[in-house]
Amino acid sequence: MRGGTVAVVGGSIAGCALATAAARAGAGEVVVLERTRGRLADRGVGLCINNERAGELGASGALPEGIAAHRLERRRWVVRDPEEAAGRVIWEQPFPFHSYHWGLLWRGLRESVPDSVVYRQGETVTGVAGIGTGTGAAAAEVRLAGGGVETYDLVVGADGYRSVVREAVCPESRPHYAGYVCWRGNFDAARLAEIGGGADPAADSAPDAVTTVCFPGGTCVIYRIPGPDGPRVNWVLYAPPPLDGRLRFDDPTSFPPGALTPELARQLRALLDREFPPYWGRALGLTDPADTFVQPIYDLETARTTAGRLLLVGDAASVVRPHNTSGAAKALQDATAVAGIWRRCDSFEELLRGYQDARGAAGRELVALARRLGRAQVERTPAWAAMHPRDMQTWWQGQLGGAPGIGGQAMTP
Template sequence: MTTTTHTTRIGVVGGSIAGCAAALAAAQAVPDATVVVFERSAGELRDRGAGIGIQHERFAELVAAGLLDASLPATTNTAREWYAWGGEASGLGKLIWPQPFPFNAYNWGHLHRSLRGRLPSHVEYRGDARVVSASPTESGASVTLADGTVEHFDLLLGADGYRSVVREAMFPGVVPEFAGYLCWRGLSDFAELEGLPTDSFFTVGFPHGHLVAYPIPADDGRRQFNWVLYSMVPPELTGDLRTATSIPPGAASDGLLDFMDALLTRELPPLWAAALRKTALEDVFIQPIYDFEAPAYAKHRMLLLGDAGAVARPHAGAGAVKAMQDAATLLRLWPTATDLDDLATRYDAARRPAGHAVVALARRIGEAQVLHTPDWSAFDEATFVPWLTAQMELPDGTEIGGRRL
């Protein structure tokens, strides 16, 4: 890339996984640049996620790209076990199929701390720095902070999630759409659970929803039970969810928690219901499900990464991977771009189709496994495998876990 007559300034809005990966890519691609990360939260980010499953090949690609540490703590899993309840009085329910599943499970906090720890010392990571707006300029882009401060950059990377202010500057009024259902999420100590397999991902199907659960490594070496319960919910319990939001621990309404509790009793085999009830109600958080694709990943000197550019329902297991792949692609393209405008054009061409494909795959899975569920208990392996296989891959190679980098 041709050099400029001044120090290149690169701004990154968002200091979560996408933002740290973006800052790391920028710092590696342009070692003499000034890189500033704006993160709205103060302190460590502990409320942004829980468990993350990453496909083995995608993980290896991100290690090779210099974004992940091969020694990141993980739980090794041998299969994804699919269950349904046919009215059994006890136990796990009916095992439909132990699906070969080349994924390991990670702790979101470990992943974020690893990425942030890899940032070079000259990257300025500002916590408690909320960006309220962004705008293009003749020579790049500017951001306005909550305290009124305005800062200018040659390139602005929007890694600020599904409510991105950078995306709003690029495409005003283009926002995620509610998918019509939500999920409850929680963690508990795996050692306190009884009767559950210890080395698998689990899915338990029921009418208009399903449970996904798996063990993840905790900070103290123990294993935690990470669970996500998807279901359609009566609109009178949710209120207006057209504006993208989430409901943190302690903020869920009694109605939504009571609905979850009744769902556990009515739809889940008793061992699974008991496992979820090990999570205190005040520790349950709720994630309404949205999806979205930005019209482009680049406009002027502003680029989008992660959920700012494409929000995929969690079913595809590729949200964090997609964000890191965005950053890895920037790092790969940067050395051969003629200037920042060429970089933006090439980045959009490389990542917009990939992001949109993950959204499409996750929509397909959500339609089949939540909105229009089959009679799960009627499946056996012979009928289940072709039904599931039809959902899990797109013709362009996008699959559960994401597309090859």
């Protein structure tokens, strides 16, 4: 199929990937509508992409070459032990991933967007609607905060967990709070020398290792990522919600990044002192308060990813708990699927049907897997200190429930 006009709502990772895919596949006009006026690349959180998924995405062109990445190879699960400053290892498993800095990944994707794509920042979309009904929809319109209305042959929702487009496609879909939170942070890896370099082999001589600190009611995943000014240590800590009556846990947007209050900082410090091996407690303490934040964990699944001339990709289509480390890969896979189907189809109706068939179930399956991971690693944690490698292997396979592993699924050719 050649020609046609496409509006991509959201200019983040999913939005850039989709705009590139549509333009390269043959769309006549592609416009990205991004509500943020400043630099999206200011976000400093880390993420991981499975090596096999990265290979597939690189071959399809969805993951450009040259984006800084840090190789990871193994994952060490540790518990607090009075004789081990960095904790006692209860299991080690392969971890074939590369880690990324969100901002650097977005920058690479943004720079790869073809010049033919119009990328408009400061454009807040307040609503979308199909023109026509059902499969007979002839187009879709976008309503902007400034009062303007624009019409396109296809509108793609790449606008994340608060998706305006999803409200039109699946108005019945709502986020489900998991009952726990995620503390996040990152700091300059060179600062590890301040707490006694050499105390922990994973931090010094083996930077290819991911460390997972295990404690009753939670886990914390710690790994290196590339940064704009050198390697950084990224950490993600899952635990019961902090005790603070001012905080709400029914709203996914209730915790703005960087808004760490003194009381929240005190509760985090108490958790580290109480549950973490001393080395890792001190390591996380190196994080600047401005780089530390907390957010409720929730997920969301949709019954469909298309409606009329509307289509959902990335977090707009499904929100998966981070345990599965599949978010970025899934967004890039969605864009890859759109490009592949576009090249084979003869109409937008065929494109939308093909995308629903190819990607409709993927998000729901990832949500289900991440829920199992969350239950096992946070909600119903085992007696970690009593676990042996064979116990851990059985426990892990139970979480997978037949899935080949975490990090997302291979795409069907």
